[in-house]
Amino acid sequence: MCGIVGGIAQRDITPILLEGLKRLEYRGYDSAGMAVVRTGELQRERAQGKVAELEAALTRRRLNGRLGIAHTRWATHGKPSRENAHPHLSSASVAVVHNGIIENFEPLKARLEGQGYRFHSETDTEVIAHLFDCHYRAQPQPRHAQEARDTLLAAFRATLAELHGAYALGIIHCEHPEQLLCARMGSPLVIGVGSGEHFIASDPLALLQVTDRFVYLEEGDHALLTAHTSDIFSSGPVLQGEQSGTIRGCGSSAPLSNSCYWQQAERPIARFEHGPQAASKGDYRHFMLKEIHEQPEVLVDTLADKLTPEGTLLTAVLGPEAAELLPRVKQVQIVACGTSYHAGLVARYWLESLAGLPCSVEVASEFRYRHVAVQPGTLFVTLSQSGETADTLAALRFAKSAGYLATLAICNVPGSSLVRESQLRLMTHAGPEIGVASTKAFTTQLAVLAWLALVLGREQGRLDEVELAEQIAALQALPEQLRQVLELEPAIAELANGFAEKRHTLFLGRGxxxxxxxxxxxxxxxxxxIHAEAYAAGELKHGPLALVDDAMPVVSVAPSDALLEKLKSNLQEVRARGGRLINFVCERAGLEDEEGMRNFPLPKVPELTAPILYSVPLQLLSYHVALVKGTDVDKPRNLAKSVTVE
Incomplete structure (x- = not known):
């Protein structure tokens, strides 16, 4: 959701921060701001609206300095406004940027107000700024540089010990112009490693203009960065004798707990696997269109480490524990949100038909709040493009102590929390997906899930060598078939013109x-x-048929499978009531264009890969309808790319 970028360098940090904010615009936001330290003073500029508004403000009031933080905000506490935009200040000395939600901000705010702090926003983040300032003032006066560093860290740790909720934080103090503080708990944050400079960001894409080397902070980590050093500390109790200090508080009503102790941690530096061009639209009008057209190539990349050219399943990609765990799988539980949830629903059909395994699929935000009966031998599978989806992560953390056989993450981001915290992992290799509406992440998730169904089908003895070879060949043929489907784009773009005045659309499918x-x-x-609903076509006569008239387009997905004739009957029900049909059909389905019915023929493919193939024309339809409607395709209103708060 929100975006963080910050840095400490031996050059002016302002243009780097501004470029970082521009690269984070895809995440969704309503305001932006920046703060830098210059000659011992804190300077700040904020603006409601787009980063361009902040950039315009910075041309009128130039900020420059070697230490700074910046932010794009997506409103949670308080309306979108300049006053609620980050960074938030305290005593003209402290500036804070924050992603996440502080659940106990109200009692903290009341306590701080009682101590004389004045609040100028409606946000929970301003509490952090004042709390840090309060703890900083409670520390002994430092006498030399090392004590000054310790004072800064002690105030930061005392602040973190009192925060309940999710956060990624960047904090600067005007009395420490060479030091940048950061922390993560439940919200992603990375450290970018440069040459004589360090940066922080909520997404590596924000920093690709300055570095391709990143440290992914673990849950509960905090760090103190200088231009030349990065000291990272892990939170929680440590072994006796390893405490490196104690914490002095500023009026907390409760004692500071063991979480206030810390120990230095080593975190590896990882090189970002995609070049800076991955965050560029290239010759395409929008990121979404670029990502739709990238699908044949990214499917090749996704399958490359999972299949040999000869068609052998490479199960070692799951991790070293897979060989022992896979034969013990008796059923599968899939948990995901949004588009990833739909991928899980498709996979249920594959897992049950090809592997003979019972499969349940649930929305993560519902799953985490109910009492779950865990059956022996259940593999717990999470799906997420970003690997930082808050509800999916919470479900994973519950599952790790709930008695599941193992946890498996299917994800697009190698260093994400979901991947690091799961026993087994499968990467989708879709590359950065910038458009908020997921396209290539969805089809690569489906490809990985189809591969997993084949692996489990072999383990269960449900697939003989001949059938397994046929299914693998179907996956390998998919990229070229997708290229054929993309050739339908001009005809779909022409069809989209008829949606200019439409307000509702019905989508139908079976199986x-x-x-x-x-x-x-x-x-x-x-x-x-446009308001759109999907129904299982067999449910039409149980209510949705009442909606059908000549003003509502009805879009059907009609591959040549065992349910095709049933679906044709459902389509006739629509035609009999004056409905206007748009059918994406197998070229051998036997449906002909007529008044009120338009057919788009797709290649005949096996049942395994048909759901992947038929997803692409629906993506193209949505894209071109959005062009006709004149909406912001890559950044739709009220939405964000990565939902990192509940």
């Missing part, structure tokens, strides 16, 4: 294509703001 219809409806509503 594994019902979730594909759900994903198509989600895409249309996300970026065109």
């Amino acid at each position: 594994a294509h019902y979730p594909v219809a759900m994903e198509g409806a989600l895409k249309l509503k996300e970026i065109s703001y």
Whole structure:
């Protein structure tokens, strides 16, 4: 959601921060701001609206300095406004940027107000600034540089010990112009490693203009950065004798707990695997269109480490524990949100038909709040593009102590929390996905899930060598078939013109294509703001048929499978009531264009890969309808790319 970028360098940090904010715009936000330390003073500028508004403000009032933090805010506490924009200040000395939610901000705010602090925003973040200032003032006066560093860290740790909730933090203090503080708990944060400079960001993409080397902070880590050093500390109790200090508080009503102790931690430096061009639109009008067209190539990349060219399943990619765990799987539990949830629903059909394993699929935000009956031998699978989705992470952390056989993350970001905290992992290799509406992340998730179904089907003895070879060949043929589907774009773009005045659309599918219809409806509503619903086609006569008239387009997903004839009957029900049909059909389905019915033929493919293939024309339809409607395709209103708060 919100975006953080900060840094300490031996050059002016302002243009780096501004460029970082521009690279984070895809995440969704409503205001932006920046603070830097210059000659012992804190300077700040903020603006409501786009980063361009902040940039314009900075041309009128130039900020420059070697230490700074910046932020794009997506409103949680308090309306979108300049006053609520980050960074937030305290005593003209402390500046804070924050992603996440502080759950106990109200009692903290009341205590701080009682101590004389005045609040100028409606946010929970301003509490952090004042709390840090309060703890800083409670420390002994430092006598030399090492004591000054210890004072800064002690105030920071005392602040962290009192925060309940989720946060990624960047804090600067005007009396410490060479030091940048940061921490993460439940919200992602990385350290960028440069040459004689260090940076922080909520996403590596924000810093690719200055570095491709990153340290991914673990849950509960905090760090003190200078231009030349990065000291990282882990939180929680440590072994007796390893405490490196104690904490002096500033009027907390409760004693500071063991979480206030710390120990230095080593975190590896990872090189970002995608070049800076991955965050560029290139010759495409929007990131979403670029990412739709990248799908054949990223599917090749996704399958490259999971299949040999000869068609052998490479199960070692799951991790060293896989060989022992896979034969013990008796059923599968999938948990995800949004588009990833739809991928899980498709996978349920594959896992049950190919592997013979019972499979449950649940929305993470619901799963985490109910009492779950865990059956022996259940593999717990999480899906997330970013690997930082708050509800999915919370579900994973619950699962690790709930008696599941093992946890498996399917994700697009190697250094993400979801990947690091799971026993087994499968990477989708989709590359950075900038458009808020997911496209290539969805199809690569489906490809990985299809591969997993084949692996488990072999382990369960459900697939003989001949059938397994046929299914693997189907996966390997998919990229070229997707290229054929992308050639439908001009015809789909022409069709989209008829949606200019439409307000509602119905999507229909059967079997594994019902979730594909759900994903198509989600895409249309996300970026065109047309109300869209998906139904299993067999449910039409149980209510949705009442909505059908000549003003509502009805989009169907109609591959050539065992349910095709049933679906044709459902489509006739729509035609009989004057409905206007748009069918994405197998070229051998036998449906002909007629008044009120338009058919788009797709290559005949096996049932395993059909859901992946049929997702792409629905993405193209949504994209071109959004163009006709004139909406912001890559940054739809009210939405953010990575939902890192509950």
